[in-house]
Amino acid sequence: MRTVYLNGAFVPEDEARISVFDRGFTFGQGVYEVSPVVAGKARNWTHHGERLARSKATARIADDTDWPAVIAELIARNGLEEGRVYLQVTGGAPADRDFLSPAGGVAPTTIAYTQAASILDDPRAERGLRVILYPEGRWALRGTKTTQLLYAVLAKEAAREAGVDDAWFVDGDAVTEATSANAHIIDSRGVLVSHPVDHGVLPGVTRLCLLAIARTMNLAVEERPFSVAEAGEAREALISGAGSLVLPVVEIDGKPVGNGAPGPVTAELRRRYIDQLCAS
Known part of the structure; x- marks a missing residue:
């Protein structure tokens, strides 16, 4: 069973849960990135990280996650040699559904997981x-x-x-x-x-x-x-x-x-x- 990352913790995939009020679910206020993994290492992260920052700014999502460290740890925990790592950041989960985020802000929901795949030798x-x-x-x-x-x-x-x-x-x-x-x-x-x-x-x-x-x-x-x-x-x-x-x-x-x-x-x-x- 894979280990996934959710809001600062590494948990088994069948234990990962998000709120029904999460703004990624209710309003589609979410952005994501997919980075190829080769020889146990995420590649091209500099470019992916820059694009993620632009996406978050457009979607008005504040997030200070150290994604390179999270991704490296996630790859190591899952023993992934080749495939992809997916991450997603949403507008978070307020107490109830409302088009406007709470005035004081809300913590984003942060998710990441790995996918094993043969990407170098693709038929x-x-x-x-x-x-x-x-x-x-x-x-x-x-x-x-x-x-x-x-x-x-x-x-x-x-x-x-x-x-x-x-x-x-x-x-x-x-x-x-x-x-x-x-x-x-x-x-x-x-x-x-x-x-x-x-x-x-x-x-x-x-x-x-x-x-x-x-x-x-x-x-x-x-x-x-x-x-x-x-x-x-x-x-x-x-x-x-x-x-x-x-x-x-x-x-x-x-x-x-x-x-x-x-x-x-x-x-x-x-x-x-x-x-x-x-x-x-």
């Missing part, structure tokens, strides 16, 4: 992902990593019903991102195109690293929206995220990307990112 890197296009319908602050994920859940369910792996959101004629990862293409010119970081997409930590690696490969990079038509004509397509690292996309809405197989540029980007992750 999806060999077969590639198949995705569908799905209308963008999320709220305006999707650049903040909040727990308001209902629309992503609905899109993932639609993808499963269609017999594919995931969905890419489309706003007008522009692809924004995947349901839980950033989306990119290698366009017909050989340029890596990625939606710019703004309110329309999450500022992904893996995305940040990916674009830096691409530039060291002398790969041209354009941070701009790309259209559905461009995605259909792309040489390669890919996603990036803490849970998936870098994975190829080989089919979009039933149409093969390129020759319908994972592309060489994506494979090299994934290889270099894993090397960087293991060395961090």
